[in-house]
Amino acid sequence: MRQGKLLLASLLAVTLTGCSSLKPKEPDYPEQVMYEKATQSLDDALWDQATDWYEKLEARYPFGRYSEQAQLELMYAYYRSGKTAQVQASADRFIRVYPNSEYVDYAYYLRGLTAFEEDQSLIDRFLPTDETERDPGAAKDSYNDFATLVRLYPNSPYASDARNRMVYLRNRLARYEIHVAQYYLKRGAYLAAANRGNYVVENFQETPAVPDGLAIMIVAYKALNEPTLAQSTQEVLDLNYPGYDKDVLKQESVFDRYTMGVFQSSDTKLPVPTLVKSNTEAPAQPAVQQPAEPEEQQPAADDDGNNRSLFHKLTGGLFE
Numbered sequence: 079m080r081q082g083k084l085l086l087a088s089l090l091a092v093t094l095t096g097c098s099s100l101k102p103k104e105p106d107y108p109e110q111v112m113y114e115k116a117t118q119s120l121d122d123a124l125w126d127q128a129t130d131w132y133e134k135l136e137a138r139y140p141f142g143r144y145s146e147q148a149q150l151e152l153m154y155a156y157y158r159s160g161k162t163a164q165v166q167a168s169a170d171r172f173i174r175v176y177p178n179s180e181y182v183d184y185a186y187y188l189r190g191l192t193a194f195e196e197d198q199s200l201i202d203r204f205l206p207t208d209e210t211e212r213d214p215g216a217a218k219d220s221y222n223d224f225a226t227l228v229r230l231y232p233n234s235p236y237a238s239d240a241r242n243r244m245v246y247l248r249n250r251l252a253r254y255e256i257h258v259a260q261y262y263l264k265r266g267a268y269l270a271a272a273n274r275g276n277y278v279v280e281n282f283q284e285t286p287a288v289p290d291g292l293a294i295m296i297v298a299y300k301a302l303n304e305p306t307l308a309q310s311t312q313e314v315l316d317l318n319y320p321g322y323d324k325d326v327l328k329q330e331s332v333f334d335r336y337t338m339g340v341f342q343s344s345d346t347k348l349p350v351p352t353l354v355k356s357n358t359e360a361p362a363q364p365a366v367q368q369p370a371e372p373e374e375q376q377p378a379a380d381d382d383g384n385n386r387s388l389f390h391k392l393t394g395g396l397f398e
Contacts, residue, residue: 112131116128136149153165165189187227190243249287255282256274256275263294263327289318293322296311
């Protein structure tokens with residue numbers, strides 16, 4: 079009985095060995111050949127194929143002559159294929175392994191750019207959602223990466239674009255704090271609302287959210303029976319933002335959001351800048367990145383003189 083089991087085990091091992099031998103063995107390419115295949119895939123915009131070649135090159139020749147450049151191009155291939163986590167990991171590794179590289183600024187920039195686009199979804203492109211109401215974790219990460227880039231490499235070819243994006247991100251983070259403060263106001267947490275408004279005033283100077291922060295502080299101080307603080311804050315608001323008149327307690331309802339504001343009364347809002355992405359693609363290897371300039375949106379006027387037509391509001395501008 080025991081001999082039969084041994085014979086069966088031997089036959090099974092021989093069978094498995096024979097099956098594995100039928101699988102074609104991948105050629106052992108030289109380092110230069112693998113790098114050329116990877117870069118050719120990158121040039122042909124075959125992102126997944128390029129990442130596959132770069133990963134094999136990195137695994138087989140981790141300290142080869144093409145290692146540094148291959149890691150940069152792998153980072154870019156990950157970015158173009160939408161692999162956020164891989165971009166972050168490869169950027170972290172490059173910064174750790176090559177801290178003195180002349181291209182380390184590119185790693186900081188691409189890591190920040192990936193975080194910047196992380197929470198941009200397909201819905202945001204077609205529906206008028208307010209991204210400042212969402213969790214700002216990715217925005218904070220992006221801002222920190224761009225700030226590090228600008229601080230350590232102020233003359234980097236990517237510094238200009240990083241500064242432009244930092245302006246947008248500061249505005250967005252400030253608006254998020256205003257949303258939180260409004261939430262506290264509506265629920266009677268006046269001290270927390272005042273603290274949030276003060277945080278915006280102190281930490282987000284020169285953003286469109288500052289007057290809203292002051293207005294929230296005034297409402298909260300009045301509710302807390304602090305007329306002296308409310309009056310002094312009102313004086314600051316009047317001095318720096320004369321003519322400011324906005325109900326900071328007013329928030330968009332679910333009905334308003336799903337009807338895209340068609341049935342809302344006209345309400346002037348402070349402009350919040352939006353960043354228009356440049357058509358220039360990020361480079362396959364470090365090169366000058368054209369900054370994305372903020373573009374002022376001009377609403378189209380209809381025949382009745384309104385800012386937007388009813389059709390525009392109902393369709394969210396999809397067909398205009």
